[in-house]
Amino acid sequence: MTRAATLAEIAREAGVSTPTVSKVLNGRADVAPATRERVEELLHQHGYQRRRGSSAPSSPLLELVFHELESAWAMEVIRGVENVVREEGMNVVLSESAGRLSLGQSWTDGVLSRRPIGVVLVLSGLDQAQQAQLTSRDIPFVVMDPAGDPGQDVPAVGTTNWNGGLAATRHLLDLGHRRIGMIAGPRPMMCSRARIDGYRAALETAGVTVVPALIREGDFHHESGYREGLELLRLPDRPTAIFTGNDLQALGLYEAARELGLRIPEDLSVVGFDDLPVARWVGPPLTTVRQPLTEMAEVAARMVIDLSRGHQPATLRVDLATTLVERSSTAPPPRADEG
CATH class of the missing domain: 1.10.260.40 (lambda repressor-like DNA-binding domains)
Known part of the structure; x- marks a missing residue:
């Protein structure tokens, strides 16, 4: 230009x-x-x-920016991006936009100094100043699983979070549960709100009253699943089933149930969200909503590479489908459940 x-x-x-x-x-x-x-x-x-020229890296870089770089969730995303860049003869640089590795410096400072061919930003967002920084350097960007509304002009890849919340809750309703709790993720995040809305829609469609006291806000980490799980399970009329906003919170809930002497699924049914590899290994194996993280990352990586080559995507918003994966952590309630 x-x-x-x-x-x-x-x-x-x-x-x-x-x-x-x-x-x-x-x-x-x-x-x-x-x-x-x-x-x-x-x-x-x-x-x-900026014109790309001799100062560009000899081996092209794709920058993968996480809000926080931790957990098996991030590994699934990294695997998807690696699948694509390997075929293209590129390398991946990992960085954080927040969290313990950010050192109080704007993540864009590192991106601009490395001059990658593009940026995939995961579970976060771009403010106007950051968009201007990247645009002025001719660095395309794609937001994967955006934390907030990315805007109509920002390429984004997500998943059907509302449908996933609906499917998880309907599964528990079909088993006979009526007092169903939820440990959600942070409310400001779009994916968390969509999963809560799907949960609410399933209950309302079934004619089951939504009880605010049974909905707790977590932070997508194991500790919040444990903490909020203890509070829900100590209620005088505790839930017989709980849907958690992700698998890590489900593992925290498992720990809370064990501490209180409750068996899964005999005393408590649990459904997670993500279908991380650990969901198959825990005892009992976790019923969860599969979020196609690796495929989402592959789509985002291909999209940003296409943008770097001047090819505009057919659509700026791509949502991949979620799937309920039934395992051994859910069963009918142990007694008649009055909701």
Whole structure:
């Protein structure tokens, strides 16, 4: 793309030196935040895009950015991206947008300094300033399982979270459960809200009252499944079944049930979400909603590679289907359940 303004012109307009503008373009950290923001805005306004040339890496990089890089969930995503980049002769760089590895620095600083062919951003989102940074460097991006609404113009890959929540809860209803609890993920996240909505829709369609006290908010980690599970199972009229927002919370719930002397599925039925490999190994094996994480990552990686080559996708939003996987953690309730 032809530059609408030279670096010197942008520098004059921003009231800084040309080397400072160059530092911003190259993702250097030694620029004051206010100056960086002013330069970024001018780069965006002028539609400045870096030309790819001899400074590009000899082995192309695809940047995979996680909100937090941990758990088997992330490994399934990494596997999917690796499947694609291996065929393309590329390499993958992993980074965090938050969490213990971010060191208080914007994740975009590292991305801009490495100049990858594109970015796949997982379980997070892009604000306007970050979008402007990537766009001005001609770095395409795709959001996988976006935390919030990515916007109509942002390519995104997700899954049918609402249908998954509906299927999980209907399975428990079909077994005869009526007092069904839920340990959800963080409410601000789109996937978490969609799973809660699917749970609610299943209960309402079956004529079962939604009891707010049976819905608890977790954080998609094992500890919140354990903590919220203990609270639900200590209720005077405890639930006979619980749907958790992901498999890690289900494992925490397993621990809470064992601590209270409850058997799964004889005393408590449990359904998870994700179908991580551990879901098959725990005792009893976990009934869960399969989220096709590896396939989602493959689609996102192919999409961002196509964008880097100037090919626009047929659609900017792709949602892959979820599937209920029935195992041994669910059974009919042990007694008549009055909801």
